[in-house]
Amino acid sequence: MTSTLDPANHPPADAPDYPMSRAEGCPFDPPPRLERLREETPLARVRLWDGTTPWLVTRFADQRAVLSDRRVSADMTHPTYPRSAPGRASLSFIGMDDPEHARLRRMVGSAFTVKNVAAMRPAVQRIVDEAVDGLLAGPRPVDLVEAFALPVPSLVICDLLDVPYADHDFFQRNSRTMVHRKSTPEQRAEASGELARYLGGLVGEKLGEPGGADLLSRLARRVAAGDLTMREATEMAVLLLIAGHETTANMIALSTLLLLRNPDQLALLRDSDDPTVATRAVEELLRYLNITHGGRRRVAVEDMEVAGCPVRAGEGLILPNDVANRDPRAFDDPDELDITREARHHVAFGFGVHQCLGQPLARLELEVVYRTLYRRLPELRLATEFETIPFKHDGFVYGVYELPVTW
Secondary structure (H helix, E strand, C coil): CCCCCCHHHCCHHHCCECCCCCCCCCCCCCCHHHHHHHHHCCEEECECCCCCCCEEECCHHHHHHHHCCCCEECCCCCCCCCCCCCCCCCCHHHHCCCCHHHHHHHHHHHHHCHHHHHCCHHHHHHHHHHHHHHHHHCCCCEEHHHHHHCHHHHHHHHHHHCCCHHHHHHHHHHHHHHHECCCCHHHHHHHHHHHHHHHHHHHHHHCCCCCCCCHHHHHHHHHHCCCCCHHHHHHHHHHHHHHHHHHHHHHHHHHHHHHHHCHHHHHHHHHCCCHHHHHHHHHHHHHHCCCECCCEEEEECCCEEECCEEECCCCEEEECHHHHCCCCCCCCCCCCCCCCCCCCCCCCCCCHHHCCCCHHHHHHHHHHHHHHHHHHCCCCEECCCHHHCCECCCECECCECCCEEEC
16 A cells, blocks of 8 residues: 555646635635645645646645755746746845855845844834824724835835835835736736836935945945946845835734734733733744745755655755644644744744845834734724635735724
8 A cells, every 4th residue: 555655646647736725714724735735745746837746845844954955946047946927037036046145145134134133123113103103193994904014014124225115105016016926927027127127226326325324225335346236236126125015014914813813812912011922922923824825936956855755856846834834743733823832943934045034124023013003002903894804815925905903
């Protein structure tokens, strides 16, 4: 009898389509079929939009092993890289391998060290406080996405880059096009080009102002020194602008909705004077939810084994962190939301050399939001039926399109 752990049980002809759909009424949970696959086998074939059948790595420990293995590549230009959509282009260094990945990442890495991000806390606190002031002074009910979850990280990344917040409608519109699953290659390319022209112009202006401490000025100095080309600096600026607000904005809104559905956890977070409660809540919410919708993508560049199963050079690998972060081998009672648990070893930010550069900033923003918003609005509640909330099932970044609330 063949073991269910044998990948031969999942031949390409039988591969299910990926991404998979979440269960009706369970928008916070991974798709049921993904969870079944995780329990059946560490490695399974799935079928992508273009008919290719890469391997799906379903378990926590195996994902961490793959993400730290030099025999896999993050190069999005590799001919058999498992693309998430037609024409989806690389976003700067996240779609490259070392040594180029390491070289480019170093150009901005110092801005995101724990020490430097900690120095941003007063500025982030001011932004959050002013956003809550705006909520309190404005009408009710209000869409928390438009009035709070999106402006807060947008203002933070605009300050860090020195991008005029007055242009936020422009860059948010184009970034939404780039992360929308149903955008055509032409639409995605046009949006990327618009952002590149805009940010390239700002970097160009900085070339004449070498003394600035903002990130665009740092990139401009690298260009002037010959360390970066203008194209490299512009692509990096586009990546930082999109990643700096899209993921965090969706996490703020989605985690707020989850907490409203779990009032005991919300009360524990809101009423505690212990700062470690908010710190642990950040990690648990990052573990429990899944903002990067569609799994991390890699391609094997050498023959290797994953969980004892053979993977050949040139075969694609997809690592969905939603099922890894719900793996009972890594977390006790993984389907229970428990903001007191120690969950920092999750893979929400990836693992290995490509783990998210901006994770210290994301953690800081979320902690400040969680320690401020719910305490200042203790009666925060939904202003509509939960069943009417529109979730982003059609994007590469998961969240909600709007979140009507009152208090």
